[in-house]
Amino acid sequence: MKKPMSLRLWVTLLCAALLTLCCLLLTVTNNFSAIRMADAIQAVPLLPAQSAELEGGVSLPMAELNVSDTIQQAQGTFHMQSLLAMVAILALGLFLIYWLVGKALAPLDTLARQIRERTAADLAQPVEIPDSGDEVAALALAFNQMSQRLNQVFVMQKNFSRNAAHEFRTPLAVLKTRIGLFRKKQDFHPQATLELLQIVEGEVDRLSAMVGGLLELTNLERASCGEQLSAGQLIRSAADQAAPQAEARRISIFVDAAPCTLAGNAELLRQAVYNLVENAVKYNPAGGAVHIAGRRDGEWFQIVVADQGPGIPEELRQRIFEPFFRVDDSRSRQLGGAGLGLALVRAIAEFHGGTVRIEENDTGVGSRFVLELPLFFHK
Template sequence: MKRMKRLSFQWRITLLTAILIAGTCICLNLLLYRSGTVSMDSLNGFVMKYDTGNSDVVKIEFDDQQMSAFLRQFSQEVYDAKAAFGKKGWCITAIVTLLSAAIAYFVSGRALKPLKKFSQQTENIDQDNLTSTRLDENTAAEFQQLSCSVNHMLDRLALSFDLQRQFAGNAAHELRTPLAMMQTKLELFTEEHSDVDAETSKLVQFQIDQVDRLTSLVRTLLEMSNLQSVSRSDEIELAPLIDEILTDLTTLAEQKNITLHQNCEDVHMIGSDTLIYRLLFNLIENAIKYNHSGGSVTVSMQQENQQVLLHIADTGCGIPEEYRESIFQPFFRVDKSRSRQMGGVGLGLALVREIAVLHGGSVCVESGSKDGTTFAVKLPLNGEKTE
């Protein structure tokens, strides 16, 4: 039963049809065999009892020895005929069963085409294309209601995601003002009370650090909630953009004693200049932050078909294999204590993936060992998803 559940619906139909045809053929074969053998056996009795009783009919008489030999040979012929009849019946049964199974497989495959198409359409659904994806409702009657139900579900999900983004954006927007006021008050207090005792100074600095962290979190949440509304029609020269990012991060790299390298082709793409800058900035900044002193960060870029391939490699502590997907989830941290020391809020890589998907691309950890980590980013040149 468990093995049956693992089979596809097409194979289930094929097997059930084959079993039904085989059972029917076997029953028919047994009945025909029984009827045929009884008829053949009756010939022996017919020969033994044959007597026309008509003197006008020419009779051929055999002596007892010849008659016995004839009857033995005749019985053997009847037995051989029954055996051949049985073999032919079973061969025909096997051929009909296999032929019926093959026909059932192809017929069921054609009948299940709408279900396969339905499955392919649902596989392409994610939170970024809920509003644009619609299942074909002009299909077989059995799937019409299912397609309509799924389309209504997609509408409700799209509305839920929109409300969630709107709530996050509104909450982040409302939080910015009190946080800015708190930061201003703390900075004024620090300037006006430079002679406070060490304990008070430490407490104020702690408050400033936490407010900065909250401000960064709110800013990132606001960015993530507004991604869908950002125009993605800019023509971006990626090599100069990477130069600009490396220049912006030079101070941080010098503080960490990190060497920056690049090997980038001259590639152009269509997208949001602001978002692509943020994507690359976050990845390169992480490569610097989570590196060791004296390490290096290498950014390489090349064009392949209609895609740009970017690799950001560092010589840091690496990422364990079991966390290579989880790190793109919001607020996930491999090492919580270390991440807090670095000032991260746990949204940098989540934002990176959102931006990549929004441009029809992808991002993943291509390798991650104790010798470092390499992030691979694929982005279509025309800003649309390529298969």
């Protein structure tokens, strides 16, 4: 592969071509003006030669002046001096251009060296931003921002791999242990066999739920988004779906939704709202309440789900939207779920051009999830 030309050399050659053109035009113009001036001088009529008388009556004629030869000699000298001056000025100009371009691009070379030395382990460490305030400083700032985003992606990928391995390992370990005990005891009575099958079925369902959640996360781009749906009906549908689970724990669900029309995929949006409501019911204390509100805010529609649960620590409020992340592993497993509900909510919100975030509840108890969706959405 041919080695590309450096930016410094490219700028120098470009300036050299322009400087050479300017010098040539200046030299040609000067020489043309000099020739015209010499021709004008040569066209001036000269007085005839006269004789001078010396003592003794001897006369000596004056030597005729060869004006034409003198003018041609002067023109040749002028041409040579012009060419030499042009070469000297051009050489000096090229040297100054090369030096100045190298000095101007020195911060870019420094930045390139720092970028080449960057690895996945130190992406979070920013590169030095020069104080010049020019395009190089803007480039360094943009690289730092990109590095931060890439570092966040790598961290999320690492956490996802660790959490996914942990989630899949648990049901597989349960299955392996139960099957091993069943084989060791050699107890093939119908009751023991039925208990083993129930355990196997439960763990297989858990694995299927996790796989299904991962497939939903990866297949969102194939969904259609041209449906028109009522925001109030969307919220009430999700509340009705979570009602049996709430009634079993004596939890009240209150809905206050303003009339509004949303655009998008009805099934995905219903799934996102239901996941938030189900999460609020699941972590709410028995006998508590869940409040669901829908209101318009400019060109956005906000769906707010507030609970009275234990709340989420501030340092973990961004991580709860990562796949398989759990604030309390033991309690989350007792309550069921694959650990993908909030991750799916964020994916659906971003797919529709919206966002989801968690805030502290106004009462100081529990959490409040805010799902923001654009009113005018086109995919």
